[in-house]
Amino acid sequence: xxxxxxxxxxxxxxxxxxxxxxxxxxxxxxxxxxxxxxxxxxxxxxxxxxxxxxxxxxxxxxxxxxxxxxxxxxxxxxxxxxxxxxxxxxxxxxxxxxxxxxxxxxxxxxxxxxxxxxxxxxxxxxxxxxxxxxxxxxxxxxxxxxxxxxxxxxxxxxxxxxxxxxxxxxxxxxxxxxxxxxxxxxxxxxxxxxxxxxxxxxxxxxxxxxxxxxxxxxxxxxxxxxxxxxxxxxxxxxxxxxxxxxxxxxxxxxxxxxxxxxxxxxxxxxxxxxxxxxxxxxxxxxxxxxxxxxxxxxxxxxxxxxxxxxxxxxxxxxxxxxxxxxxxxxxxxxxxxxxxxxxxxxxxxxxxxxxxxxxxxxxxxxxxxxxxxxxxxxxxxxxxxxxxxxxxxxxxxxxxxxxxxxxxxx
Amino acid sequence: xxxxxxxxxxxxxxxxxxxxxxxxxxxxxxxxxxxxxxxxxxxxxxxxxxxxxxxxxxxxxxxxxxxxxxxxxxxxxxxxxxxxxxxxxxxxxxxxxxxxxxxxxxxxxxxxxxxxxxxxxxxxxxxxxxxxxxxxxxxxxxxxxxxxxxxxxxxxxxxxxxxxxxxxxxxxxxxxxxxxxxxxxxxxxxxxxxxxxxxxxxxxxxxxxxxxxxxxxxxxxxxxxxxxxxxxxxxxxxxxxxxxxxxxxxxxxxxxxxxxxxxxxxxxxxxxxxxxxxxxxxxxxxxxxxxxxxxxxxxxxxxxxxxxxxxxxxxxxxxxxxxxxxxxxxxxxxxxxxxxxxxxxxxxxxxxxxxxxxxxx
Ligand SMILES: Nc1ncnc2c1ncn2[C@@H]1O[C@H](COP(=O)(O)OP(=O)(O)OP(=O)(O)O)[C@@H](O)[C@H]1O
Ligand SMILES: [Mg+2]
Numbered sequence: 001x002x003x004x005x006x007x008x009x010x011x012x013x014x015x016x017x018x019x020x021x022x023x024x025x026x027x028x029x030x031x032x033x034x035x036x037x038x039x040x041x042x043x044x045x046x047x048x049x050x051x052x053x054x055x056x057x058x059x060x061x062x063x064x065x066x067x068x069x070x071x072x073x074x075x076x077x078x079x080x081x082x083x084x085x086x087x088x089x090x091x092x093x094x095x096x097x098x099x100x101x102x103x104x105x106x107x108x109x110x111x112x113x114x115x116x117x118x119x120x121x122x123x124x125x126x127x128x129x130x131x132x133x134x135x136x137x138x139x140x141x142x143x144x145x146x147x148x149x150x151x152x153x154x155x156x157x158x159x160x161x162x163x164x165x166x167x168x169x170x171x172x173x174x175x176x177x178x179x180x181x182x183x184x185x186x187x188x189x190x191x192x193x194x195x196x197x198x199x200x201x202x203x204x205x206x207x208x209x210x211x212x213x214x215x216x217x218x219x220x221x222x223x224x225x226x227x228x229x230x231x232x233x234x235x236x237x238x239x240x241x242x243x244x245x246x247x248x249x250x251x252x253x254x255x256x257x258x259x260x261x262x263x264x265x266x267x268x269x270x271x272x273x274x275x276x277x278x279x280x281x282x283x284x285x286x287x288x289x290x291x292x293x294x295x296x297x298x299x300x301x302x303x304x305x306x307x308x309x310x311x312x313x314x315x316x317x318x319x320x321x322x323x324x325x326x327x328x329x330x331x332x333x334x335x336x337x338x339x340x341x342x343x344x345x346x347x348x349x350x351x352x353x354x355x356x357x358x359x360x361x362x363x364x365x366x367x368x369x370x371x372x373x374x375x376x377x378x379x380x381x382x383x384x385x386x387x388x389x390x391x392x393x394x395x396x397x398x399x400x401x402x403x404x405x406x407x408x409x410x
Numbered sequence: 411x412x413x414x415x416x417x418x419x420x421x422x423x424x425x426x427x428x429x430x431x432x433x434x435x436x437x438x439x440x441x442x443x444x445x446x447x448x449x450x451x452x453x454x455x456x457x458x459x460x461x462x463x464x465x466x467x468x469x470x471x472x473x474x475x476x477x478x479x480x481x482x483x484x485x486x487x488x489x490x491x492x493x494x495x496x497x498x499x500x501x502x503x504x505x506x507x508x509x510x511x512x513x514x515x516x517x518x519x520x521x522x523x524x525x526x527x528x529x530x531x532x533x534x535x536x537x538x539x540x541x542x543x544x545x546x547x548x549x550x551x552x553x554x555x556x557x558x559x560x561x562x563x564x565x566x567x568x569x570x571x572x573x574x575x576x577x578x579x580x581x582x583x584x585x586x587x588x589x590x591x592x593x594x595x596x597x598x599x600x601x602x603x604x605x606x607x608x609x610x611x612x613x614x615x616x617x618x619x620x621x622x623x624x625x626x627x628x629x630x631x632x633x634x635x636x637x638x639x640x641x642x643x644x645x646x647x648x649x650x651x652x653x654x655x656x657x658x659x660x661x662x663x664x665x666x667x668x669x670x671x672x673x674x675x676x677x678x679x680x681x682x683x684x685x686x687x688x689x690x691x692x693x694x695x696x697x698x699x700x701x702x703x704x705x706x707x708x709x710x711x712x713x714x715x716x717x718x719x720x721x722x723x724x725x726x727x728x729x730x731x732x733x734x735x736x737x738x739x740x741x742x743x744x745x746x747x748x749x750x751x752x753x754x755x756x757x758x759x760x761x762x763x764x765x766x767x768x769x770x771x
Pocket of ligand 1: 456458768
């Protein structure tokens with residue numbers, strides 16, 4: 001028995017060695033490509049990740065304060081040297097207008113910080129010597145509240161989780177605990193849930209429409225198949241914007257659909273078909289359908305007809321043969337198609353932005369919003385990270401299961 | 411009409427509406443018989459099987475199963491077991507589930523299914539593989555499972571389309587033996603398709619030789635080998651020597667034939683009926699004798715030894731006879747048979763009943 005085991009382990013060892021050699025060979029081949037990917041893919045993503053937690057700007061604005069608070073225990077208000085430091089920083093930052101930036105940032109954590117800093121900045125010229133503590137508290141007695149100093153100290157760290165927490169409707173309270181933001185400010189979780197819900201609905205719609213389409217393609221003659229394939233790929237040859245806009249033309253109040261329905265007399269007022277959830281579903285399903293059909297088709301085309309025939313000869317009705325034998329064999333295609341559509345839908349921006357209403361916007365819309373309108377790269381990055389984590393975790397959970405790495409397209 | 415298990419009556423089939431791939435097929439199969447369809451590639455064997463299974467419809471004619479016409483009966487209602495060349499085991503199901511499939515769709519109770527599955531797997535010695543997936547089996551093992559699956563619901567008729575085509579020679583021979591055994595044990599009717607003639611000869615009760623959509627001859631293996639009806643069958647089954655000639659006279663079923671070099675021989679008139687027509691004589695290599703006793707063997711001709719191949723139990727001798735340089739003679743290795751040499755001229759002979767005068771094609 002013991003002998004048996006040693007033989008087993010040595011065999012396993014040999015196998016491992018053989019596998020390792022193969023892996024090294026593969027590694028040298030893909031090495032340069034990997035490097036390229038690293039540079040052009042991971043570095044931008046890495047920068048985005050960093051942006052979402054980067055807080056170094058604050059230390060640049062208030063360098064002395066950051067240094068002075070480094071060793072403060074946080075139990076009572078800090079000593080005179082901390083007050084001296086912040087007075088020095090404010091004297092420089094107020095005229096440079098960077099104090100407002102810091103104020104806005106700290107206001108996220110503690111409402112009132114913005115006005116506190118600006119008010120103090122305006123009057124800071126009057127402070128020409130010690131005692132700094134008393135003079136500052138005289139300007140505003142909030143400076144005597146340790147809670148503000150706690151927020152300030154946290155706000156001066158090199159990295160901050162504030163933006164990420166914010167993207168999940170969370171924040172730090174004055175005691176450094178993570179708590180939910182007040183209800184009227186909580187918007188991101190519902191946007192994230194909405195994003196998942198819309199993506200899921202679009203995925204299901206794509207599957208319901210795409211599965212019969214792919215089946216029809218896989219079973220029809222070569223000429224019909226080519227025609228369908230061209231029709232499907234046409235979608236890739238037209239710009240996303242054009243396709244989305246054409247849906248507006250079709251679905252709007254004076255559009256083709258409403259005009260027809262009014263003409264038939266089925267309705268007396270135009271149906272609201274666009275700039276709402278319905279429009280988003282229609283346009284996104286149309287745009288993403290090929291990503292469902294192509295993997296499905298590629299799997300279906302590889303299933304020889306004899307499996308269904310075998311099932312029939314074994315006594316299965318056509319319907320039973322289809323659902324018990326054919327459909328399970330297309331599961332890899334279903335998985336890959338759903339994953340591809342779902343993951344792409346999660347990041348959709350243009351289509352919902354154009355054909356959706358305010359209540360149909362998804363996470364990407366707010367990323368763009370923070371970049372374009374608020375020039376708040378940190379918040380934009382934090383929402384980007386949320387998207388990335390969402391996408392990544394869906395990929396990890398389901399990608400493994402559907403074996404997406406083994407999928408071939410076309 | 412006598413009730414056959416399966417009858418093809420005047421069946422024709424065309425896929426494209428232009429060419430008939432099966433032309434006027436008439437075939438009766440008795441219950442429990444093992445009938446093989448043998449023929450070259452493209453001769454319509456699979457098509458016949460598919461019509462019987464219900465996956466193709468006959469363009470013309472009727473197929474009867476148990477005395478009932480089945481042209482309009484869908485495949486799942488025919489209850490015919492089928493083994494496909496590429497096994498067609500469902501890859502997403504274990505061996506056990508594959509076998510349970512036909513019983514589940516028949517809504518048999520759970521415990522009966524379990525027992526039937528185990529029995530069927532034991533029959534093909536695959537009991538221990540019940541939880542494996544088809545992807546984890548070797549070709550031979552897959553074939554056994556496919557066989558068990560086609561039999562597990564106890565069909566009275568099993569169709570097999572080149573089931574052993576993908577296996578190596580040794581495994582093929584072993585499986586031939588096992589299939590034959592199972593056939594005898596269960597008493598099922600088997601319609602078997604192959605283009606391997608030795609497989610057909612060893613397994614079948616009767617063989618239907620197909621060519622170009624027509625059955626050339628249907629007969630038990632020994633008949634087919636020893637009494638081929640026409641020159642296609644003679645050449646398709648086993649090794650065969652042919653000599654071209656012209657019929658001089660036919661008397662009492664024996665034809666006098668003038669060979670191309672002028673020599674006269676007698677042969678059984680099988681497929682020739684008038685004087686003066688061209689004919690192809692067929693003689694099996696093992697029925698030819700070297701330097702025969704002229705009193706016993708009336709038919710002797712001259713031969714010229716071209717090549718000798720030592721094969722252990724016999725010696726293969728290729729010679730030129732009446733203009734045919736591919737004339738093969740099998741000489742049993744009876745010891746001390748070093749008498750022939752390449753380049754030698756010898757006299758060879760055979761019995762009249764071993765030489766058949768067939769159509770000249
Ligand atoms: N689905 C089909 N559509 C059109 N023609 C077909 C079809 N199936 C078979 N044929 C044609 O019918 C003829 C007979 O085919 P079949 O498959 O019955 O031959 P076979 O005897 O089984 O040959 P093999 O030994 O190669 O399997 C062939 O010429 C083939 O090209
Ligand atoms: Mg075939």
